[in-house]
Amino acid sequence: MDFLNALVALANFVLIPATAYGAQLALGALGVTLIYGILRFSNFAHGDTMAFGTMVVILVTWWLQSLGISLGPLPTALLALPVGIAVTGLLLIGTDKVVYRFYRQQKAKPIIYVIASLGVMFVMNGIVRFIIGVDDQRFADGERFIISARDFREMTGLDEGLAFRTSQGLTIVVAIIAVALLFWFLNRTRTGKSMRAFSDNEDLALLSGINPERVVLITWLIVAALATTAGVLYGLDKSFKPFTYFQLLLPIFASAIVGGLGNPLGAILGGFVIAYSEVAVTYAFRKVVGYLLPESLEPEGLLQLLSTDYKFAVSFGILLIVLLFRPTGIMKGKSV
Amino acid sequence: MSGGSGYEDRGNNDRSVTGTPVDHMGDPVPAGGHAERVEGADAFLIGEAMTGGYGGGADILHDCTIAVNPGEIAVIVGPNGAGKSTAMKAVFGMLNLRKGRVVLDGEDITHLTPQARVQKGMGFVPQTSNIFTSMTVQENLEMGAFTRRDDFRETMEQVYDLFPILREKRDQAAGELSGGQRQQVAVGRALMTKPKVLMLDEPTAGVSPIVMDELFDRIIEVSRTGIPILMVEQNARQALEIADRGYVLVQGANAHTGTGKDLLADPDVRQSFLGG
Structure with missing residues (x-):
């Protein structure tokens, strides 16, 4: 029984939250990796793209709520998501026309794109804070739990409760659907294959008659969809705060690089590696160990390796280790 | 992200393909x-x-x-x-x-x-980097036919008849093939436009x-x-x-x-x- 309790505690505090967080990181990292594969630069504005998309979704959600429209047990934000994706898509394409296309015509070095994206990041950052403010915004509604801790205890008779929140379940389901759609698109459709061809060998793609501007346009649209979805799922799971989204850039980059830049499967793997490590290293294992060991051996400390304040240090620790021993990432990607 | 050599391993490194001027290629x-x-x-x-x-x-x-x-x-x-x-x-x-x-x-x-x-x-097969290494043989051929909107399966069959080894390895990544087979993929890709x-x-x-x-x-x-x-x-x-x-x-x-x-x-x- 104690063993089961330990297992439930572990699932409740580590496995479920880390899986949801990993799915959010994976979606974010997929966007970063797509831009790296096709446009060949590391997009620093990605975190703020997520923030922008989420902001649009929040505003539309509030509007829908004011009209009394809801999705019942599911969050209303799901209804607003397509609008958010569309508006973010327009913003990204606009940015490309105003900023990045100029550098493409100049055949600028990747580092110049990176710095330009840094500028774009500050602009988007400003737009979001100007429109919605810097404070925390909650926009989750509908049923809060799929399984609440108390229901679980009553159901199983265990001491330890297990809560499975709607936002966590939703994150996992939506992430699976998004990833399946993306891979179907990249591997099965003519346009998707032409994107992979462009990423693989640009010159040969040009010789084959693939139109680079079209590939770039579609890439931005997909990135808008991935970034907005990732941002909304994160916001539903935790809360929306522009600064947090800016900070999310760090674990997302770590995920993309750890998995192998330019490799979509790697981005997903990297997202989960980073999420599990972050959560596991900063979780206090005292409770889990307490169930497993006899009372006399019960630990006195918290058994927490690092305070949660240092969670970003974990991503970067892993990033350093992977880059030292496998510079192209776990799955084979491009080296930075 | 220092813009080192890692960024430059793309394409076939043939600067003339994209028309970037080459400063010095020899004297008249x-x-x-x-x-x-x-x-x-x-x-x-x-x-x-x-x-x-x-x-x-x-x-x-x-x-x-x-x-x-x-x-x-x-x-x-x-x-x-x-x-x-x-x-x-x-x-x-x-x-x-x-x-x-x-x-x-x-x-x-x-x-x-x-x-x-x-x-x-005109079909052109460059000297180096003439295939999409991360894509399968069949996808390479499909990309060769990218500009064609008609049914190109017949042409693909002809290419496979010409290079039987490619039919055998159609689902394998082209980058995993031997040098000779890669050249066959490259020629096959160029043939796909008829x-x-x-x-x-x-x-x-x-x-x-x-x-x-x-x-x-x-x-x-x-x-x-x-x-x-x-x-x-x-x-x-x-x-x-x-x-x-x-x-x-x-x-x-x-x-x-x-x-x-x-x-x-x-x-x-x-x-x-x-x-x-």
Whole structure:
């Protein structure tokens, strides 16, 4: 029984939250990796793209709520998501026309794109804070739990409760659907294959008659969809705060690089590696160990390796280790 | 993210493909040897009296003429730095011609971009990075047919008939194949557009002699389907043996022209270039 309790505690505090967080990181990292594969630069504005998309979704959600429209047990934000994706898509394409296309015509070095994206990041950052403010915004509604801790205890008779929140379940389901759609698109459709061809060998793609501007346009649209979805799922799971989204850039980059830049499967793997490590290293294992060991051996400390304040240090620790021993990432990607 | 060499391993590193000027490709030299003019504008594909170089750089080609007719294999050979590949790229529109013209099937295409020439029916196989390594063999062929909106399955079957090993490995990543097989993928990709003329830049570079013989056999088979083939070759003797038409270039100009057999028999060519 104690063993089961330990297992439930572990699932409740580590496995479920880390899986949801990993799915959010994976979606974010997929966007970063797509831009790296096709446009060949590391997009620093990605975190703020997520923030922008989420902001649009929040505003539309509030509007829908004011009209009394809801999705019942599911969050209303799901209804607003397509609008958010569309508006973010327009913003990204606009940015490309105003900023990045100029550098493409100049055949600028990747580092110049990176710095330009840094500028774009500050602009988007400003737009979001100007429109919605810097404070925390909650926009989750509908049923809060799929399984609440108390229901679980009553159901199983265990001491330890297990809560499975709607936002966590939703994150996992939506992430699976998004990833399946993306891979179907990249591997099965003519346009998707032409994107992979462009990423693989640009010159040969040009010789084959693939139109680079079209590939770039579609890439931005997909990135808008991935970034907005990732941002909304994160916001539903935790809360929306522009600064947090800016900070999310760090674990997302770590995920993309750890998995192998330019490799979509790697981005997903990297997202989960980073999420599990972050959560596991900063979780206090005292409770889990307490169930497993006899009372006399019960630990006195918290058994927490690092305070949660240092969670970003974990991503970067892993990033350093992977880059030292496998510079192209776990799955084979491009080296930075 | 320091913009180091990691960013530059993309594409086939052939700067002329995308038209970036190359600063320095060699010095202009007076035309050497004794060029003979081949027949004029009646050839199917002809690059006539081409003079030019990369970007704004010095001239590399000097009054150079290359032509090929259906059912023929034309081979460009010559010592290192003679401008063999450059001559072929000139025909394909990858460098600026200051003089001369390129005519395909009676149409003057001198001012078209390489991409537009592909649309006009020229198939080009670059020397390096000529396949999509991360994609399967079949996807490589599909990308070759990217501009075609009609059903290209029949063409794909023909390519598979021509290169049976590709049918066997159709679902394997092209980057995992051997050198000879990669070249077959590259040629197959170019054939997918149903080109009117096929141009190969050193198709046997870096493959073993046995594979080279096999590749030449395949190229002869492609030629039997009626497609004119223009080819640059490092392995001059073997290439001239299968050539209906041979061009020996020296310092960017026609030095000797004739059928492959004639050139092989020409004491001048043998002595100066084939090593006796």
